Amino acid sequence: MNNIDLRSDTVTRPTSAMREVMATAEVGDDVFGDDPSVLRLQEASAALLGKEAALFVPSGTMANQVALRTHTEPGDEVVLEATSHIYLYEAGGYAALSGISAWCVQGDRGLLTAEQVSGAIRPEGGLSHFPNTSLVCLENSANRGGGTVYSVDRLAQIEGVVRAHGLRFHLDGARVFNAAVAQDVDVATLAAPFDSISFCLSKGLGCPVGSVLVGSRAFIDRAHRFRKMLGGGMRQAGILAAAGLHALENHVARLAEDHRRARRIAEELSDVPGVDVDLSSVQTNMVYIDVTATGLAASHFVSSLAEQGVHLTAVSPTALRAVTHLDVDDAAIEAMLAAFSVAAEAA
Ligand SMILES: Cc1ncc(COP(=O)(O)O)c(C=O)c1O
Incomplete structure (x- = not known):
């Protein structure tokens, strides 16, 4: 898990x-x-x-x-x-x-x-x-x-x-x-x-x-x-x-890796139907993810992802936040993206 x-x-x-x-x-x-x-x-x-x-x-x-x-x-x-x-x-x-x-x-x-x-x-x-x-x-x-x-x-x-x-x-x-x-x-x-x-x-x-x-x-x-x-x-x-x-x-120079990974999450999630990420605001290690157009609540994504061992926060009834950091590597990002696709399938 x-x-x-x-x-x-x-x-x-x-x-x-x-x-x-x-x-x-x-x-x-x-x-x-x-x-x-x-x-x-x-x-x-x-x-x-x-x-x-x-x-x-x-x-x-x-x-x-x-x-x-x-x-x-x-x-x-x-x-x-x-x-x-x-x-x-x-x-x-x-x-x-x-x-x-x-x-x-x-x-x-x-x-x-x-x-x-x-x-x-x-x-x-x-x-x-x-x-x-x-x-x-x-x-x-x-x-x-x-x-x-x-x-x-x-x-x-x-x-x-x-x-x-x-x-x-x-x-x-x-x-x-x-x-x-x-x-x-x-x-x-x-x-x-x-x-x-x-x-x-x-x-x-x-x-x-x-x-x-x-x-x-x-x-x-x-x-x-x-x-x-x-x-x-x-x-x-x-x-x-x-x-x-x-x-x-x-741990300062390596922050660039967190930024690269946040960018990857943002770009890949914006291709998921109904998911909206303002790519121009993804400048560091955060990704705000709007799921309004999926017709599913942010809480659905939080619980479906949690069942798959991936934890994000809901910042409003229709938006989530993902933050990259020292403890997440490329494999973790890969797994997070796969889990997100599964959660979005309920749409
Ligand atoms: C922009 C900003 N300022 C200040 C703080 C406060 O830091 P702390 O949680 O250590 O009190 C936070 C915490 O998330 C923050 O995001």
Whole structure:
């Protein structure tokens, strides 16, 4: 029986090489600031993204929430894309933990333009009625957009708007390495326009736990306090940081394989009668699959595939998502496509 899990790139299990570096990691007490592996991960992350400093945190959600809290004051407003993770999937943390409001703009496949960002910024000076726009956040790659990516040019245009208004600029870069590999650009180039970037070790990079927040030294010093406030201070976290260092050295370039496999799924499934995949949105490791025209519900595909040992998520009553990652190879893709054809036969 197959066991092919394409629900998310978060389902990966640490490789034996990763477990080995975790087992032998040098550790200390990171709340005292003396875990050498955490310090190494933070230094490597800052260097890789071209920023002064970094902070290791347990999750992507915490990295984003610490960033929001560090950049804003209660009563401020953040500009977000309407399907962004920060808006949709972080339990309203922006409101509860930072006391800020959100102006959400519907982008095109998760991506905003400079004009859209400009239109969402509150008028400056004078009117005490408005919240104070202080922060703009983007997501790259954009998960609900289909894993779509911001180009360097688009980021420069948006940065121009952000700087013209004296705002702060944060990137939810949970999958920024996918965005960099897909466009064959240095991740530091994608990070350059931003004041802060969060990225996840526990997604495409294949670690069991962990995210990193990077920015200026002053930003990270302030963020450190909010990580503590949110309960994110960890002790012998070097065991996890060692996995992160291993992933940064060994699991970045191979993301291209995940992208190639996602493309293959997308192209082959678009030939299945009644199945619709927007090929232009398949830019990294995600495939959103619309099954409306098959006349079958997404839940039918989820259960039929599960019976064949293949796991996908339904993202709406008529759409599914498949995500490629470290634990799926070409044979798994082959088996997934065969299982999908069987599921579609019920149409
Ligand atoms: C774009 C994006 N940002 C942030 C997160 C949050 O990461 P975590 O699950 O580690 O909190 C996710 C998780 O799926 C994500 O897709």
